[in-house]
Amino acid sequence: MPAATLLVASKSPVPAARRATQGYFLVSGIAMASWAPMVPFAKARLGLDEAGLGLVLLCMGLGSTGAMPVAGFLSHRFGNRRVLAIGGIAACLALPLLTIAPSTTLLCAALVAFGASLGVVDVAMNAHAVDVEKLHGRPLMSGFHGLFSVGGLAGSAGMSALLGAGLPLVACATAVAALLLAIVATQWRHLVVIAPDDAVARRSAFARPPATALLLGALCLIVFLAEGAMLDWSAVLLGSERGVAIADAGLGYAAFSIAMATGRLLGDRFTTALGPTRIVRYGSVVAAAGFALASALPWATTSFAGFVLVGLGASNIVPVLFSAAGRIPGSAAGVSIATVTALGYAGMLAGPAAIGLVAHVTSLPLAIGGIGALLAAVAACASIVRRSWVGPGRVG
DSSP states (O other): OOGGGTBOSOOOOHHHHHHHHHHHHHHHHHHHHHTGGGHHHHHHHHTOOHHHHHHHHHHHHHHHHHHHHHHHHHHHHHOHHHHHHHHHHHHHHHHHHHHHOOSHHHHHHHHHHHHHHHHHHHHHHHHHHHHHHHHHTSOOHHHHHHHHHHHHHHHHHHHHHHHHTTOOHHHHHHHHHHHHHHHHHHHGGGOOOBOOOHHHHHSOTTSOOOHHHHHHHHHHHHHHHHHHHHHHHHHHHHHHHSOOOGGGTTHHHHHHHHHHHHHHHTHHHHHHHHOHHHHHHHHHHHHHHHHHHHHHSOOHHHHHHHHHHHHHHHTTHHHHHHHHHTTOTTSOHHHHHHHHHHHHHHHHHHHHHHHHHHHHHSOHHHHHHHHHHHHHHHHHTGGGGGGGOOSSSOOO
């Protein structure tokens, strides 16, 4: 289908639609990361111990994962444009509520609502990104996800800076929410509306996901598990196994994050040059090598180097998997992306706990090194993305 026939209900040019999509990825990253500096305040305000806080923190992930299948239906039924507007506004309104919830029950409810709104935005913005990518005619997904990573760094740093300036917590959250709401309001009109394929439009959004989407979701689960391992276990490995001071152990995740953001911002060029299959295959191999390096050798420097390799290798796998999910023939993009995203988040939620159990039975380096074997399976299945890729770039 020619690109010109895809635009049916929006006169917004493709460059403006691309910028609007970038804005929504930035909003999602900032909103999610802004919660991190609020966690110690919530713990102190409600008198939570570590176990209680852990259960509270689980609520946001549960809200996101539970909302994603519904988001697929909403995108299928009403279109990504409406879903992004409503989901974005809901996330902005929920953010300040996290700072004033007077009880653990209400904080859990606020986190579920906040997580659910972010989950809805996550699915719709990735589905919309696939539409813009098709219209643009070349890979764009890695750049979009790169801006999510930039938003994550900006959200955490910005909220910390506002708190450091002595502003009340609720004022900080309200200021961030107002900024995000301004982006949502000004960029919404530039989002495009795509005419669905008639056969796809007649299918129920709650139909069984295609087998390709389930396989892509399984691969995404492994990659998200790897990212979750970096978030929750990299500092522990450095502190307990590599002799790094506790105050400096967080630098391992910082190195991983910077490497991932850099890889994503440059990723569209590599995807165009190499094709999606090679991006998944080579990226998985590089990330697996990073886990092996970090876990097998007993020096802190090699662990840091391994974390950088994991960030660079994994950076563009998820964007390619999402793009492939949105291009599965005969399936609505929102439905397939909801399936892949939900499975991926399941890996992010359950993976770190599974690593802890394996580490308890064996050792932490062995548990972390085992992720490399899972990434080898991702490399072996890389050809799954070829069949759904459309564009002028190489497909090998």
